[in-house]
Amino acid sequence: MADAAALGETARELREAYESGRTRSVAWRQAQLRGLLRLLQEKEAEAFRALHDDLGKHHAEAFRDEVGVLVKSANAALRELGRWMAPEKVWVPLIAFPASAQVVPEPLGVVLVFSCWNVPLGLSLEPLIGAVAAGNAVLLKPSELAPSTARFLGDNIGRYMDAAAVKVVQGGPEVGEQLMEHRWDKVLFTGSPRIARMVMAAASRHLTPVALELGGKCPCIFDSIAGARDLRFAVNRVVGAKWSPCAGQACIAIDYVLVEERFLPTLLKMLKSTLKSFFPEADHMARIVNARHFERLRALLKDTSVAASVVHGGSMDAKNLYIEPTILLNPPLDSAIMTEEIFGPLLPIITVKKIEDSVAFVRARPKPLAIYAFTGNASLRRRIEEETSSGSLVFNDAVVQYAIDALPFGGVGESGFGQYHGKYSFEMFSHRKAVMKRGYLIELMLRYPPWDESKVALMRHLYRFDYFSFVLRFLGLRR
């Protein structure tokens, strides 16, 4: 556990490493990315073990949601690095001739990444990929609530990457607070809105730019699906997006489902049977991270009307921190389970008279990180697209948007601000510097005082790109 002086020393070392200039070179950036790939490959078994220790994640889930995604992302960054780093030449109007302009990406400097406990490897290393690709020195602060993964990162990052420029610091909230006493060139925080407020307030003192990836209640609008095959696949994807990612403890997991009254029985039946086939034993689903969250989830069912709405599951094993997949039908909308982010294996289903009513339901609530809709109805699709707002919107699947490099990942409104993944990760940790070059060939005195009306008239033509009138007036052939 680091103390204030040690943290100050860490920040100073990172600053020194950055100022030395070595993180700027393509070679350094490639070396970091390759180092990360080697780490993920050579230490895969240890990574799986850490994720199993911290969250009871099956190693296949750990690969699907964390390790595999990271391998993909690091390879993509290696492949695209040259393109991302290249200056972009932009258009310059004729009036500026001779002139050229470009947008040149440069690293922000020394950046700080706070990751979260539920995808502890992914939420640390995905941003790290972007930050090193962009040429920054990086300090990673993994969540102490996933201690094995934090220790895994602490032990291995320095071995596989440039230990003076990429560091890991261990500790809890106090360490986070102490870190925020320093100025960083950017801070990415993934976690709860409560802590995010403190991070942003602390960042204000230094005018440090921040990006916040927060939670939300991600709704899943489930329309009546015709066709047994399509229905089966849709339900696979719902179960795969609720209970399979970390037992629902994921910011983009489905939080609750909206379905038409008349279609409810079909959906419920399919959910139950799919749950049975996906989770024959407990170890195919993660456990609850710790006793505090277990109690939090248990408390959601304390409300008698909520408890009464349980239609499947509900049993809880405090010793093993295991809650079986649970489905609730129409718990009261003002209950905690319907107002707070659930982040657990409890799925409320809310029925509506007509599926179109879902749109108003979702709009009345804070903008979530993701909205999911299973529907073949083009007009419903269009309404959802145009009338709702969310970090992302996925039709006929869920959670998979996380793995698509070309799509920005991040929230809006209460779900946060700032986006990453793919090139957006690079941009999150970059500054786009505008560079303009002019020459002395042409000098237009109309730019300068002493002022007279003819100068204003000439400028008018120039700002309208009205070169013809400009030339005429300039030559005195027009007043």
Place this chain on the structure above:
Amino acid sequence: MGSDGEERAPEFGSMVGELREVYESGRTRDMEWRRSQLRGLVRLLEEKEEDIFDALREDLGKPRGEAFRDEVGVLVKSVKDKLQNLGKWAAPEKVETPLVAFPASAFVVPEPLGVVLIFSCWNLPIGLALEPLSGALAAGNAVVVKPSELAPSTAAFLAANIPKYLDSKVVKVVEGGPEAGETLMEHRWDKVLFTGSGRVGRIIMTKAAKHLTPVALELGSKCPCIVDWLDSQRDSQVAVNRIIGAKWSTCAGQACIAIDYILVEEEFAPILIELLKSTLKTFFAKPGHMARVLNERQFQRLGALLDDPRVASSVVHGGYFDPKTLSIEPTILLNPPLDSDIMTEEIFGPLLPIITVKKIEDSIRFLKSKPKPLAIYAFTTNEKLKRRIIEETSSGSVTFNDAIVQYGLDSIPFGGVGHSGFGQYHGKYSFEMFSHKKAVLKRSFLIEFMFRYPPWDDGKLGMLRHVFRFDYVNLFLALLGLRR
């Protein structure tokens, strides 16, 4: 314009509520509505041009030529640019999906953030209000503009005319001082853009943190100007024109991207100073061609910079302060001490320190030791020096052989880095500043891979491995059971 913050809070509450309601009605999403707002802005700028010139002259003594060059003319150009490009910017962008996701389509769809707040600054009171406003409207937001009370005529002009030319239910102007600003920040906004000092920027961001409101801050800085030896007499004259244009001709140096100080080789300094003196005489022969200092307080602040006797004795030109008219003549200083206020604080006035270096390359080290400014200028034809400046320094922008003009170029982003702020606008960046890029993915039920789901076994893990390496051949073989 009341000073009682308490009284105004409920008033803003209902204003914000109205704006939210109108935004939720969907009116601002419509492209024709957005175009009509942009056209309205162009008409405002063209029809009310004389009133704008009057307001700028009252607030800052800005001459017409400068007001047109720096505020009105630039704005008309950039709003028209937005009208032209709006369709392109607002269009969904189709992006690649990996083959394993087939069939699928993915788009990045820009949408408005919602209800946004723009704080503008007193020195470019029209430009710093209306450029962001045009971006926010182009992006489909409802907007509140809070002009600076230190430029009251312009604030009044905006309050009177915005409702006439734009949709008054969707665009509001709030007049008032810091208390009004603080009260506004009690509410949640979908984005706040603040242009001004770092001190107030901190307050704004701290208040924004309570609501997790995203902010963009355009702050001040000391913009350095490196002046290298130039090849010819003519080139040197042109450079000096541009330096003067970027210092005294831009609101008497009261501009975030004005040249703050100069770095020049010892031997070249006397030549540069002579050229500056003679050109200043030509440009500002008669009064009324340079803006005045904003007010008593700024005048005192600038005067205090010369209190330090070491600084006062470094004055080589000008130095005359007229408290009656709040005018300060163009003043040049040669090597004031680097620890003096004039060399540590943003000057924002018509005082130009010249710092000499042994070799011009030494400027780079000098710059690197200072906070990152909004702009770095360098008058040089030395390609190696240019490259070093680009690679070894950091700033919002770098401009070679000219200054300030980058502000008028729509294709490059405008904004700071480090202590000069974060967030960029101008051109398409203005649109993006007030937009959310929504990721939209559409999939189908045609193909379903069971290896995505539990119950887990090594076969599924093997296939996932192939998927994440885009190793379709092996994936295919594995699916056919011909390989693990």
